[in-house]
Amino acid sequence: xxxxxxxxxxxxxxxxxxxxxxxxxxxxxxxxxxxxxxxxxxxxxxxxxxxxxxxxxxxxxxxxxxxxxxxxxxxxxxxxxxxxxxxxxxxxxxxxxxxxxxxxxxxxxxxxxxxxxxxxxxxxxxxxxxxxxxxxxxxxxxxxxxxxxxxxxxxxxxxxxxxxxxxxxxxxxxxxxxxxxxxxxxxxxxxxxxxxxxxxxxxxxxxxxxxxxxxxxxxxxxxxxx
Amino acid sequence: xxxxxxxxxxxxxxxxxxxxxxxxxxxxxxxxxxxxxxxxxxxxxxxxxxxxxxxxxxxxxxxxxxxxxxxxxxxxxxxxxxxxxxxxxxxxxxxxxxxxxxxxxxxxxxxxxxxxxxxxxxxxxxxxxxxxxxxxxxxxxxxxxxxxxxxxxxxxxxxxxxxxxxxxxxxxxxxxxxxxxxxxxxxxxxxxxxxxxxxxxxxxxxxxxxxxxxxxxxxxxxxxxx
Amino acid sequence: xxxxxxxxxxxxxxxxxxxxxxxxxxxxxxxxxxxxxxxxxxxxxxxxxxxxxxxxxxxxxxxxxxxxxxxxxxxxxxxxxxxxxxxxxxxxxxxxxxxxxxxxxxxxxxxxxxxxxxxxxxxxxxxxxxxxxxxxxxxxxxxxxxxxxxxxxxxxxxxxxxxxxxxxxxxxxxxxxxxxxxxxxxxxxxxxxxxxxxxxxxxxxxxxxxxxxxxxxxxxxxxxxx
Numbered sequence: 001x002x003x004x005x006x007x008x009x010x011x012x013x014x015x016x017x018x019x020x021x022x023x024x025x026x027x028x029x030x031x032x033x034x035x036x037x038x039x040x041x042x043x044x045x046x047x048x049x050x051x052x053x054x055x056x057x058x059x060x061x062x063x064x065x066x067x068x069x070x071x072x073x074x075x076x077x078x079x080x081x082x083x084x085x086x087x088x089x090x091x092x093x094x095x096x097x098x099x100x101x102x103x104x105x106x107x108x109x110x111x112x113x114x115x116x117x118x119x120x121x122x123x124x125x126x127x128x129x130x131x132x133x134x135x136x137x138x139x140x141x142x143x144x145x146x147x148x149x150x151x152x153x154x155x156x157x158x159x160x161x162x163x164x165x166x167x168x169x170x171x172x173x174x175x176x177x178x179x180x181x182x183x184x185x186x187x188x189x190x191x192x193x194x195x196x197x198x199x200x201x202x203x204x205x206x207x208x209x210x211x212x213x214x215x216x217x218x219x220x221x222x223x224x225x226x
Numbered sequence: 227x228x229x230x231x232x233x234x235x236x237x238x239x240x241x242x243x244x245x246x247x248x249x250x251x252x253x254x255x256x257x258x259x260x261x262x263x264x265x266x267x268x269x270x271x272x273x274x275x276x277x278x279x280x281x282x283x284x285x286x287x288x289x290x291x292x293x294x295x296x297x298x299x300x301x302x303x304x305x306x307x308x309x310x311x312x313x314x315x316x317x318x319x320x321x322x323x324x325x326x327x328x329x330x331x332x333x334x335x336x337x338x339x340x341x342x343x344x345x346x347x348x349x350x351x352x353x354x355x356x357x358x359x360x361x362x363x364x365x366x367x368x369x370x371x372x373x374x375x376x377x378x379x380x381x382x383x384x385x386x387x388x389x390x391x392x393x394x395x396x397x398x399x400x401x402x403x404x405x406x407x408x409x410x411x412x413x414x415x416x417x418x419x420x421x422x423x424x425x426x427x428x429x430x431x432x433x434x435x436x437x438x439x440x441x442x443x444x445x446x447x448x449x450x451x452x
Numbered sequence: 453x454x455x456x457x458x459x460x461x462x463x464x465x466x467x468x469x470x471x472x473x474x475x476x477x478x479x480x481x482x483x484x485x486x487x488x489x490x491x492x493x494x495x496x497x498x499x500x501x502x503x504x505x506x507x508x509x510x511x512x513x514x515x516x517x518x519x520x521x522x523x524x525x526x527x528x529x530x531x532x533x534x535x536x537x538x539x540x541x542x543x544x545x546x547x548x549x550x551x552x553x554x555x556x557x558x559x560x561x562x563x564x565x566x567x568x569x570x571x572x573x574x575x576x577x578x579x580x581x582x583x584x585x586x587x588x589x590x591x592x593x594x595x596x597x598x599x600x601x602x603x604x605x606x607x608x609x610x611x612x613x614x615x616x617x618x619x620x621x622x623x624x625x626x627x628x629x630x631x632x633x634x635x636x637x638x639x640x641x642x643x644x645x646x647x648x649x650x651x652x653x654x655x656x657x658x659x660x661x662x663x664x665x666x667x668x669x670x671x672x673x674x675x676x677x678x
Contacts (some may be wrong), residue, residue: 046313046334047396079339081312123343131348136338175336177314272539272560273622305565307538349570357574362564401562413678 013221017213018206026207033195034064036187042167042179049172055181057094065156066188070146072167073182076111077175078119078137081160083111089170089192097161105150107143125178138177150185157188230354239447243439244432251432259421260290264409268298268393275398281407283320291415296372298393299408300371302337302343304363309337315396318371333335333369364403374412383414401405465673469665470658477658486516486646488636494524494619497529501624507529509546509615515614517608518640521599524619529565529627530571534632541622544597549613559595590629600638609640 038061038141042053069130072090094103114122117224122137129135145167165181187195194201236291264287268279288294298316302308313336320329348363354382355361371393392409420427490513494505514520524542528534540561546555566574572588581587597619617633639647646653 043332044313044334045315045332045341047315048332051313077336077339079310087362119341120343123341123347127344130340130344131351173312175339176334177336177338269556269558270539270560271541273541277539303562303565305536307536345567346569349567349573353570353573356566356570358579363567399538401565402560403562403564 009221010218011098013217017217018210020128020208021209024151024209025202028205029202030216031182033187033191034061036065036185036195038185040165040181040183042181044167044169044176046172051169051172051174053167053179055165057146057162057165059162059181062156062159062163062185064187064189066192067148067183067186068146068156068183069148069186070144070183072143072145073140073180074143074178075138075140075179076138077116077177078111079175081173082175083113085171085174086110088174090143090145091168093166093168095166096159097163097165102159102163103146103150105145107121107145109141109143111139132210136177142182146183156185174210235447237445240440241441243443244436247432247436249441250435253429254431255420255428256277259413259417262291262411262413262421263404264407264411266407266409268405270393270395270396270402270405272400277395277398277400279393280390283391283409285386285388288382288385288389288411288425290413290415291411292418293374293412294382294409295374295412296370296407296409298369298371299406300369301364301403301405303349303403304337304340304365305401307399308401309339311397311400312336313377314400315394316369316371316395317396319392319394320388321392322385324349328385329372331371333371335367335369336364368408372409382411386429393452428434433441459513461673465669469669470662473658473662473665476564476661477654479655481646481654485639486513488517488637488639488647488656490516490633492617492633492635494631494633496619496621496628496631498624498626503621503626505619505626505631507617510616511612511614514608514615514637516639516643517535517637518643518644519600519638520598520608520635521600521638522633522635524595524597525632526595527590527629529628529629530563530566530591533625534627535565537623537626538562541620542556542595542624543622544598544622545618545620547616547618548611549615554611554615555598559597561592561593561595562653589628594634600633608637642673643647 040055044053044054048056053078070092070093087108089106089108091106093101093105096102123130126135128133130137186192266281268281270277270279272360296318298318300316315333315334316331317330318333319327322328352361354362393407412418492507494507496503496505522544524544526542539560541558541560543556543558545553548554573580578587618668619633638644
């Protein structure tokens with residue numbers, strides 16, 4: 001073989017094994033890393049004196065998780081009743097399967113006050129949009145009820161059962177358009193490193209797979225063409 | 227026979243059996259696949275403290291069904307009483323024939339708030355339409371009370387009796403222009419495939435019916451014309 | 453007789469027997485088919501806490517009937533009391549002669565909401581008409597309280613006695629200008645076919661009566677003129 005065909009063979013093997021290594025790594029990555037962000041709608045039972053919303057957090061979902069971070073996204077109705085209801089208290093509790101509370105935090109909040117004139121001027125300004133149903137009079141808030149630093153000591157690693165998240169409101173008169181629990185989780189062990197130091201990890205892995213693949217393919221080729 | 231008449235015979239048999247195969251498949255399809263969408267008007271009994279509407283779901287209807295998905299379509303009257311009634315709670319219960327609850331979900335909802343100025347401006351804008359009765363002051367909502375993912379494990383397959391759907395409201399003062407339960411069902415087994423992979427399935431079936439018909443017709447023709 | 457007079461005789465006999473056949477069939481039709489649409493004014497007794505209106509449905513009227521379909525036509529007074537009365541419930545009950553309920557359905561309803569400004573503008577717009585008494589402020593509704601599909605299994609065929617229709621309202625404060633019960637009935641057996649397949653049936657009957665009449669008349673004429 002001439003040096004041209006040798007060089008061509010070398011380059012093609014090189015690039016082929018590089019592409020293959022990237023594909024293998026991407027498949028491996030998405031197989032290893034479960035989704036770490038969840039949106040869960042919270043449906044409060046406003047017929048009880050302390051409205052409560054319950055969502056379950058099955059073990060299957062947080063199997064590889066270490067820590068939780070989450071906030072409650074609430075859209076309050078901008079009605080006079082809500083405006084004058086005063087301080088609200090949102091309590092998040094995480095319950096075990098054995099009916100014990102493993103985590104509990106509360107956050108106080110209140111709606112931003114708007115006096116009568118401001119409301120009227122806002123109505124006049126936004127009238128065209130609200131006529132077609134594009135806007136509605138609401139105030140959205142994000143209450144951070146779960147923090148990494150408060151759940152840092154291997155909070156989820158010790159749990160081997162399903163968990164239940166309960167959120168309480170202290171006043172039943174409050175009017176809420178919609179509420180969602182946004183959960184972010186931090187993985188544990190090698191998965192955390194794979195996700196957090198994404199570029200470093202992927203560079204190391206892809207390079208090693210590439211070299212291994214190239215050596216195997218090159219050896220096979222040499223053996224075949226004699 | 228000349229090759230012209232032979233070709234003509236071949237083409238006419240071919241097209242005739244193709245059209246016949248399509249007709250046979252269409253008849254077969256509509257015989258196999260029952261309707262999967264139902265609109266059921268809900269009549270709430272507002273004379274009781276917890277208004278309830280009941281519709282029956284006979285076994286005959288969901289015989290070939292696997293899962294249910296449904297929403298309650300409600301049109302609220304935009305009256306001051308409704309506007310200030312606060313949070314409403316709609317509970318859907320599916321009752322067995324043996325008076326046991328097999329499914330139960332609730333959803334909270336509230337009317338979109340409009341202050342006095344907005345209402346008046348809307349009245350002025352839409353006056354001509356409301357004078358002739360083309361619009362009425364209402365707010366329509368869709369409450370998703372049955373979800374595929376919550377009824378996924380062969381929810382309807384295990385039931386062998388008639389079911390009853392009950393919807394409760396927690397406040398009797400609410401004013402509702404009209405309410406409907408919109409039910410979508412997912413078929414099971416071969417019917418689900420026939421409906422879901424419509425084009426693939428029909429292509430395979432029509433082709434096989436076509437070939438079978440053509441061979442039968444062609445054989446008969448050859449036998450008859452000797 | 454010349455062929456001219458023969459032809460004239462033939463044509464005149466033919467047309468005479470045709471007209472006679474039509475007249476006979478029309479008389480027969482209206483003798484067979486009783487009226488199937490009834491308007492019954494309902495007079496509610498508003499002095500009782502649950503206003504009720506009673507109409508009797510004598511056996512003579514539904515002798516040949518199979519099913520019932522009916523709606524309650526109500527014209528509400530557009531007064532503030534009616535506007536704020538909330539949800540109304542109209543219950544229709546069909547009572548046997550033995551004081552047992554054979555059918556019972558209810559429908560909730562509510563008046564269309566109009567706010568103060570809309571009412572005022574409507575008054576101004578329609579003032580000339582209302583001054584001369586041509587219009588009155590009312591809201592008319594049709595409540596479907598009897599349906600064919602709910603009374604399909606030979607509902608009236610099994611009854612051999614007089615029936616009584618009672619309509620209840622759950623609130624005595626409601627103000628109603630007028631109310632009517634509109635009943636449509638479906639006949640049974642041969643009468644249903646005569647009414648439903650009117651043209652087919654009449655064509656067959658008229659043709660056969662015509663031929664019979666013509667042959668009788670022609671035979672008589674031949675015998676008379678010798």
